[in-house]
Each structure stands twice: as structure tokens, then as C-alpha cells.
Amino acid sequence: MSLTSHLQELKKKHDSLSDAVEKAQRSPGSDDLEVSRLKKEKLHLKEEINRLTPA
Known part of the structure; x- marks a missing residue:
């Protein structure tokens, strides 16, 4: 898995968790x-x- 695709997956998970936190609250x-x-x-x-994000 390339770094770019790995970062995209992490960002998707982060967004999903953001939604879950908002919903739970x-x-x-x-x-x-x-x-x-x-x-x-x-x-x-x-x-x-x-x-992982390049500076």
C-alpha cells in the first residue's frame, strides 16, 4: 500500500470517527x-x- 493510499484510509477513518463522536454526543x-x-x-x-504527512 502506498503512503498516499494509506493516508487516505486514515483520513476516512478519522472522518468516520468524527461523525460517530458527533452522533454519540x-x-x-x-x-x-x-x-x-x-x-x-x-x-x-x-x-x-x-x-506521515510530508512537511
Whole structure:
């Protein structure tokens, strides 16, 4: 897998997690631990994207 396609996949996952976090936060019975887990995963992906993106 090329670096470009890997970055695209990471960005897709990041966007998907963004949507999931927003949806969970709007849900009245949302689980705070699940929201926190999603946010941590999203942050990890963002850090990985930044690390792999050429300067």
C-alpha cells in the first residue's frame, strides 16, 4: 500500500470517527466512556496522519 493510499484510509477513518463522536454526543443516552474512547481513537489517527504527512 502506498503512503498516499494509506493516508487516505486514515483520513476516512478519522472522518468516520468524527461523525460517530458527533452522533454519540447528540444522543440523550450516550455513554461517556464510549465517547471518550472514540475521541482518543480519533486523536490517535490524527497524530498518525500528521506524522506521515510530508512537511
